[in-house]
Amino acid sequence: MRSKELYDEAIKLMPGGVSSPVRAFKPHPFYVERANGSKIYDVDGKEYIDYCLAYGPLIFGHSPESLKKALYEQIEKGWLYGAPVELEIKYAKLIKKIYPSIEMLRFVNTGSEATMSALRVARAFKERDKIVKIEGSFHGSHEAVLVKAGSGATTHGIPNSAGVPLDFVKNTLQVPFNDLEALSYILEKNKDVAAVIMEPVMGNSSLIIPEEGYLREVRKITEENDVLLIFDEIITGFRVSLGGAQEYYKVKPDLTTLGKIAGGGLPIGIFGGRKEIMEMIAPSGNVYQAGTFSGNPLSLIAGYTTVKELKKRNLEEINRKTEEIGKAIKDITNGKAAYISSIFCVYFGEVPRNYSDALKLNKEAYMKFFHELLKRGVFFPPSQFEVCFLSFAHTDYDLEKTIEAFDDAYEACGWKQRK
Ligand SMILES: *Cc1c(COP(=O)(O)O)cnc(C)c1O
Numbered sequence: 001m002r003s004k005e006l007y008d009e010a011i012k013l014m015p016g017g018v019s020s021p022v023r024a025f026k027p028h029p030f031y032v033e034r035a036n037g038s039k040i041y042d043v044d045g046k047e048y049i050d051y052c053l054a055y056g057p058l059i060f061g062h063s064p065e066s067l068k069k070a071l072y073e074q075i076e077k078g079w080l081y082g083a084p085v086e087l088e089i090k091y092a093k094l095i096k097k098i099y100p101s102i103e104m105l106r107f108v109n110t111g112s113e114a115t116m117s118a119l120r121v122a123r124a125f126k127e128r129d130k131i132v133k134i135e136g137s138f139h140g141s142h143e144a145v146l147v148k149a150g151s152g153a154t155t156h157g158i159p160n161s162a163g164v165p166l167d168f169v170k171n172t173l174q175v176p177f178n179d180l181e182a183l184s185y186i187l188e189k190n191k192d193v194a195a196v197i198m199e200p201v202m203g204n205s206s207l208i209i210p211e212e213g214y215l216r217e218v219r220k221i222t223e224e225n226d227v228l229l230i231f232d233e234i235i236t237g238f239r240v241s242l243g244g245a246q247e248y249y250k251v252k253p254d255l256t257t258l259g260k261i262a263g264g265g266l267p268i269g270i271f272g273g274r275k276e277i278m279e280m281i282a283p284s285g286n287v288y289q290a291g292t293f294s295g296n297p298l299s300l301i302a303g304y305t306t307v308k309e310l311k312k313r314n315l316e317e318i319n320r321k322t323e324e325i326g327k328a329i330k331d332i333t334n335g336k337a338a339y340i341s342s343i344f345c346v347y348f349g350e351v352p353r354n355y356s357d358a359l360k361l362n363k364e365a366y367m368k369f370f371h372e373l374l375k376r377g378v379f380f381p382p383s384q385f386e387v388c389f390l391s392f393a394h395t396d397y398d399l400e401k402t403i404e405a406f407d408d409a410y411e412a413c414g415w416k417q418r419k
Contacts, residue, residue, distance in 0.1 A: 002043040003031045021152035022055065025367070025382035030374075035062035037393035040379060048379035049398050051388040055381065056203075056235050056260040059318075059342070060306065061393025067264055070305040071298065079298045088295050091304040095262075095270065098243050098307070101252045105272025106281060107295040111234040111259030112140025114269030115197065117281075117289045118255045119144055122195035122228045124287045125277045130193040132173045132186060132227075136355025138204035139197060139232050139257075143168040148355065150204030155363075155383040176354040177202055178211050183218060187225040195228035195255070200245035203235040205358040207338050207345035207387045215251045228277070234259035234269075235387075238310055240341045248341075264306030266299040313392065318342040321399060322390045328403040332410055342390040346380075346406075348415070358385065365413065372409035378402050 007028035010017035018024045030042040038061050040050040050062070060067065088107065096102055108114050119131055131144060136159075138151035146153060146161040147169050153159050160169070173190060175182040177198075187193060200215055202208035222229040231253035233244040238261040241248040246256065255273035262268050272278060280287045293299075319341050326339030329346055336347045348362040348369070366384035373380055378401075380388055410416050 004028050006031045006043065021156055022381070022383060022386065025370075029382070037061045037063075038391060038395065038398050046377070048374065048377050049394070049402055050379045051390070051402075052379050052381040052386070053389045053391055054265065055386065056239070056389055057263060057265050058389075059239065059261050059310065059391055060264075061391035064393070066309060067302060067305050070301050074297050074301045077297070080293070080296050082292070085295070085297050085300070087297060087300045087304060091300055091307075094304065094307055094311075095258070095272070098311070099237075099246070099256060099258075099272075100243075101246060101254075101274075102256055102272035103275040104278035105270055106278070106289065107300070108269040108271065108289075108291055109267050109293050109296075109299070110140065110269045111232075111257065112142055112269070113291065114234070114257040114259055114271040115139040115145060115230075115232055116142045118230050118257050118271040118273075119195065119197065120289065121271075121277055121280055121287045122230060122255060124280050124285075126194035126226075126228060128192045128194040130171045130173060130190055132175060132183070132193055132196045134177045134198045134202070134355070135174045136177070136205035136208075136358060137197075137199050137202060137232070139199075139234075144172055145197070147172045148174050150202070150355070150358075150385055152383070154205060154359075154385050176356065177208055178214055178353045180214065180217050180221065184221050184225075187221060187227055193225070193227050195230050196222050197230040197232060199232050199235065200249065200251070201236050201240055201340060201343070202355075203343060203387045205355050205385050206347060206352060206361060207340070207343060208352055208354065208358065209338060209340055210249070211353065215245070215249045219251045219253075228254040230255040230257065230273075232257045235343070237262060238307060239315075239343065239389075242310060242315060261306060261310075262303050263299050264302030264304075266302040267293075268299045268303050315341065318390045318392055318394070321394060321396075325390070325399050325403060329406060332403075332407050332416070343387050344390070345387045348384060365415065369409055369413045369415070372412045373405055376405035376409055378405045378409075 016024045033043045135148045136150040139145040148159045236245040237258040258270040282288045322342045326344045329337040348365040352358040363384040
């Protein structure tokens with residue numbers, strides 16, 4: 001098998017053979033030859049219906065035509081200038097219109113960079129060092145947030161990364177999701193907290209949906225305690241609703257981070273929010289933040305084209321499909337699944353309401369199921385702690401085949417009888 005041969009080589013050259021840990025699974029990942037629409041093809045000639053979708057960015061599926069055209073046109077004009085372009089203004093205006101809480105923003109290159117910078121400016125604004133994050137949330141791979149971190153950090157059993165100085169850890173406080181009492185308590189005990197950062201819908205410790213009224217109360221508690229609220233909408237932005245979870249749940253954060261869909265499949269991160277906070281960033285203020293590739297025209301055109309297109313299309317179209325697949329999966333698994341908008345997840349265990357629940361899920365069983373699905377031509381993310389996505393490229397026929405494969409795979413794992 002070509003994938004195995006490549007992996008055997010890769011493992012000698014790169015840690016774990018990969019460029020990002022979530023991609024590594026046993027016995028070896030498949031190597032991609034190409035991808036189009038809802039399908040991804042490996043170097044051994046196998047075709048998969050893709051629900052991993054590069055972990056979220058590809059809401060129109062792989063290589064949509066309109067985006068290809070926009071990218072080719074930009075390539076003709078060059079792809080990195082180190083000087084401003086009008087496209088920055090156009091895209092910033094578009095985002096501001098969709099996210100009224102974002103009065104001012106900055107383009108960066110990754111989601112990690114966006115949360116890192118948002119936390120820095122929040123700390124500067126409040127002149128306080130501590131932050132509160134939610135146990136099991138994932139905000140990228142930088143020091144402040146690699147404490148009880150979800151995604152690959154949890155999958156590979158290192159939620160608290162080595163190499164993060166204790167001085168950082170002591171400034172990152174944690175509370176469980178869906179627990180208002182814990183949040184009130186920690187903010188009352190610690191008067192030196194600058195901000196609470198959270199994924200409004202948790203998508204990196206499996207899928208965990210906020211309970212009725214939770215986010216609204218979080219907003220109230222942060223206000224009462226004079227603490228900033230940062231919504232990390234890197235997954236939920238342009239997905240849960242065009243205007244993200246803040247639009248869906250009608251809660252207004254002080255700062256927001258965007259990424260993934262915002263770059264249309266090219267690297268991007270965006271952070272923004274209240275003007276008085278954002279104006280503290282250099283060169284208008286004294287919070288330093290910079291990047292050679294920030295606001296590069298290729299990422300901008302990919303993001304701008306994607307968001308413009310999304311504005312025209314109706315998210316209901318993919319939400320309806322997700323509901324269809326979600327309901328079918330709930331039926332097969334006797335309720336061990338959840339979905340919201342175009343995100344869904346199957347749980348090998350009870351539906352979690354926080355990180356400690358998620359840790360009780362049977363990740364070995366999930367991986368067995370994952371491989372059974374893969375055999376049947378369906379690609380789910382290779383971890384119980386990740387979520388599945390739908391794209392506009394997924395057809396009714398894809399769904400039909402997926403539900404059938406799901407049913408077979410679930411039975412092959414011996415889980416079907418356990419009603
Ligand atoms: C993916 C993700 C990030 C990190 O974004 P990168 O572009 O991978 O650095 C941050 N927060 C959330 C919620 C994410 O899902």
